[in-house]
Amino acid sequence: MKLIRGLQNLKSHLNSVVTIGNFDGVHLGHQKIILRLVEKSKKMGVPSVLISFSPTPQSFFGYEQASLSSFKEKHTLLSALGLDIHLVIHFNQSFSQLEAQDFVQEILLNKLGMKHCLIGDDFRFGKNRKGDFTLLQNLSKAQGFTVEKTPSVLHNNCRISSSKARSLLKQGELQSAAQILGREFSITGKIIHGLKNGRNIGFPTINIPIKRKISPIHGIFAVIVELDGATYQGVCSIGNRPVIGDTKTLLEVFLFDFNREVYGLEANTIFKHKIRDERNFDNFSTLKKQIELDVADAKKYFD
Template sequence: MKLIRGLQNLKNYAGSVVTIGNFDGVHIGHKKIISQLVKKSKELGLPSVLISFTPTPQSFFSREQASLSSFKEKHRLLSELDLDTHLIIRFNQAFSQLAAQTFVQEILLNKLNMKYCLIGDDFRFGKERKGSFELLQSLSKDKGFTVKETPSILCNNRRVSSSAIRTLLKSGDTQSASQMLGHAFSITGKIIHGLKNGRAIGFPTINIPIQRKISPVHGIFAVTIELDGATYQGVCSVGNRPIIGGKKTLLEVFLFDFNQRVYGLEAKIIFKHKIREERNFADFKALKQQIELDVQNAKDYLTN
């Protein structure tokens, strides 16, 4: 899959099939849209183009929300779906003022020469979110393209959406979230040095930057870890570490039966089960006692 960063790097296409959205988490609803787009791409003999935005419109307009996937994680998930091109548009002040009809004409038609467009049933675009399926449908008649709308899909009698998955993760329901995603929720990043407080109480951890302003998970979890071609088990803490007055949300993992130097390596933390919420402790002795219980709970869950 070809990655194009910014409209300035986009060359005019002879024709294309297009979908547009944030695709946060690349859940089963997104995958349905992309599967249909790829199928139409092959039928028409035209390249498939997925358009997403950075930052997201919500973030740009200070409606910050937890991200299910970092840019790197999202691009990696998309690259597994047989798309031809991922176009990332920089969402800035100038772009936010672009009228929906102008976006269609200048980018989708003039640049991409769009012949087919597939969008989700809740998609809106353009200044003041005035762009819709109905607008695309009305323009298609004179502009020579076809537009189709994909209805939402249900999982466990609930509409699949990124916001629904965020709610499930916030409540600790990793299993239902994974069903909506179509894959287990995970966070990937390179291992960095921490403060080594865990080592001092007998629980050395690996530390990974979360790479998002707001984490969709918070608390203590049983996890598996993919690292350097092997899979391990462990306990993961995502939180602010109140015992030391922490402010920044950090991700730390204690791996069972592990004693290697792995700084700089990339690790994938796969969230299996929430054990408890993060809380403060009177001292490190009390924290150590709780971690011992967390480790046992995680081992019990992961071995059953």
């Protein structure tokens, strides 16, 4: 899958099939849209193009929310679905004022040569979110493209959405979230040097920065970590580390039976079971006692 960052790097295409959205988490509903797009692309013999935005429109307008996936994680998930092109449009003040009809004409038709457009049933676009499926249908008649919308995907009679996945993760309902995402929730990142506080109390951790402004998940968890071709069990904390007065969200993992220098390597942390919420401690001595209990709980879960 080819990645194109910004409209300035987009060369005109003669033909394409297109879908548009944020696709945070690439959940089962997103996957249904994308697989249908790829199917249509092969049938028509033209490239498939997925358009997403950075930052998201919600973030740009100040409605910041937790991200289910970092950009790299999302791009990796999209790549596995057989798309040809991932176009990332920089969402700024100028773009936010683009009328829906102008977006269709200037970008989808003039730049991408769109022959078919596939969107979710709740998708809105353009200035003041005036663009929708009906607008696309009306324009298609004169502009010579077809348009299709996919119905919502349901799980337990509830609509699958990124918002629902965020809610379940926040509540610690990891298995229910996995059923919506189509996989267990995980965070991938490169291991960095930490403050070594865990090492000083007998629990050395690997530290992974969170590549998103807000994490959808907080607390203490039993996890599996995929690292350098092997898998390890462990217990992790994801939060602000209140015992040292930090405000930056960090993922720290204590791996069982592990003693290696792995700085700079990429690790994938898979969240299996929530043990407890994050809380403050008066000192490192009481923190150590709690970590001992957390480790015992995690080992009990894996047993």
